[in-house]
Amino acid sequence: MSRLIDTGLEQLSRLLFKMGDLAEKTVSLSLDSYMEGLEVQDKVRVWSETLVALSEQVEEKAIEIIARYQPVASDLRIIESYMKIAYDLSRYGRYAWDITFIYKRLNVNSADCMFPSLPIKELKEKVQDIVHTSIEAVRKSEIDLAKKIGEIENEVDAVYYECLDKLVEQDRITTKCLITNLLFIRHLERIADHASYIGESITYLVTGERISLRGRMSNES
């Protein structure tokens, strides 16, 4: 039986999925162009601002649904989760923009700062994977995908710490490059964090349980 609230929920989902696609695009563009030294700053900035505007729309829609339909149980969990996820997606956009900003502000060609032992490419690919998985998880509301996010998050953490170690060990590196790399991997790690928040929100939406997907800090790092 279709209910009055269903129309509102549909509109909310559509907004969110739209955000998801845009967020994934934004992150991809930003990461790819960083690695290749491309100038995409303006495009990414516009997309990031769009994501912020969309997240505000999602919030407004969610509040409207609460006020009008008094959702309970699964409906209520959808509303709460989508509000959180919208914020996380807007953070994707924000970090993507921050990354393009590194090049612009510091005037550094990132390609010059890479060295073989730094697993920065691996980190970038894992983060792209986790972002993609998170968008999929939102689209399908599948908790298996949320679990996968948790696994990738652990891997991301491992590679991140490896990068840190390698950067510390490296003697012959300019300050500019050091800062560039540090900022880059830091932003990547934060993107991954938000992906795991999304995974947690999806898990809550489906099961009603609040869990933590973030990697445990291992004692050796």
Added chain:
Amino acid sequence: MNGYTIRKIKDRIMVSLAYLALVIALIPLVSILMETVLRGAPAINLSFLTERIPPLGQAGGGIGPAIQGTLIVVGIASMIGVPIGVFSGIYLAEFRETKLASVARFLADVSTNMPSIVIGIFGWALIVTAIGWSVIAGAIALAIMVIPIITRTTEEAVKLVPVTMREAALALGVPRWKTTITIVLSSAKKGIATGILLSIARISGETAPLLLTILGSRFWFGGFTEPTAALPLTIFNFSQSPYSAIDWPRAWGASMVLILMILGINVVVRYFTREKYG
């Protein structure tokens, strides 16, 4: 002539027919009242109402004993019939579903439609043959008539008390019997009183049972085991008189008194059960 006009005409015809039927129905009632008043009023004066009944054809006297007789017989019948009728009615309303209730209800309904002459014969066979023509026999016969009527009207009045009111009382921890006696009865008392008064009005005018039980007389009340006069019987007697010039006006006068009594009860009932606002 479109459909609407035809319908309007049909409408008016139906309304006029209904109106006509009503007028025709009222004609006999109105004429009875008018005739009775026109012919009876001249006969009525204080002495008519208070003096003893004269022999047929004799001038003077009145219908005093008849009025007294009716009052006594109907009074005793009520004293017997009202308590029995009311409590039976309460039983039927409160224990609606029992076998006894269904049977009793059926019998009561049949009894209310029993020909009054049959009740008269019953009264004669049972009581008059034992103790003779008497006030008691008449009172019992009238009581037998009035009990089923009061039972059913009481039952209906008690049934009208909404279940919610009973439930409210029961939920307060009031025992069932107390609920019935206090809440239900005080809520139904108007209906019960109406039923009682109207049944009394009804039996005041019954002639057949009295014919076979109190026999009638010209004299004042002489004892419970003696025959006595009563309005319907006196009216009948006067109407059978060969001296119609003298006795017919008395018959009309007695009729008017009887009708006034019954009308009076009805008016009183109406007055006390009118809708009070505020």
Added chain:
Amino acid sequence: MSYKIEIEDLNAWFGNNHVLKDINMKIRENAVTAIIGPSGCGKTTLIRCLNRMHELVPGARISGRVLLDGRDIYSDGVDPVTVRRRIGMVFQKPNPFPMMSVHDNVAAGLKLNGMKDKQRLDKTVEKSLKLAILWDEVQKELDKSGASLSGGQQQRLCIARALAVEPEVILMDEPCSALDPTATAKIEKLIRTLGESYTVVIVTHNMQQAARVADFTAFLYLGELVEYGDTSTIFENPRNKLTENYITGKFG
């Protein structure tokens, strides 16, 4: 945390109609418990079994036990009248006695059970009307007919009447469904307050009301207890799919 009423294997019938099936429930003392479910699920029958009003309908019967403070109210020798003095009830449509004044309505339960002391009666009437948040509105008009009050006031009058006999449990059968939103809000607030000192069980078809008012909620469907737990859990994350579907409006 103790249980005022424990319902064990309760079954109820109207003739051959099996209306309640194997109900097992423990009702917390001094809390508000709501019973929700679609029409005909048996919720009214359930509370009427708690104060032995169910058996007043011809052809109605029960099996199982209902323990009040540990003692079965259906055991032989228990007088239903005493049960009903300890467990009061407020009905869906306000039903003050129209032939009695406001004062007499509240005092009805006491007077009909023999209390004659006028002073005590007056004090109890005042106390009950204050508990029912009606005193301020009627204190100058205690002699007016009970039926002359507004719907919301009448219902609070019925609550005061029920409170006057000092019950331990108050059962309410959809107490607000005949009232407008403002009156409903007043009574909902009253229910929450009463829940602090009485054990309140309320039947409602308005889920939002149960969510607002109750500490615990039970979901009944076709005579069976489907789910029972604290209200937040039921409305945020019910365990049973049927409950979920009912409260989100997917059926019923």
